[in-house]
Amino acid sequence: MVYKKMKKAYILLSTLFFVLLFSFLAKQSLENNALNSRVYSEKLYFIQAKAHIQFLEQYITSLDENELLTFISFEFIPDNFILKIAKMDEKEYFLTVENEDFGVRISKILKL
DSSP states (O other): HHHHHHHHHHHHHHHHHHHHHHHHHHHHHHHHHHHOOOOHHHHHHHHHHHHHHHHHOOOOOSHHHHHHHHEEEEOEEEEEOEEEEEESSSEEEEEEEEEEESSOOOEEEEOO
């Protein structure tokens, strides 16, 4: 009789242990998936920001000298990105691309 109670207690204890073990493993797996998803989306935003910087470089280099002399600054906001061009000197421009939602920000100084 005593052994049956001990056996039931052992089965209950082992069941609780396995439930805790599998719930911990499931939690770790879900956290890893969420982290990988966030890293992937930030990587995509960074690639998109690099493409925007290349666009700003091409835009500045496509302007002729008269337009460059009168150029002071430029700001454009497409799809949660803020694109800025600021004139530093006569031949230097400060390019900035940043995302409003994520912490992605790329800056570059363009010398002509």
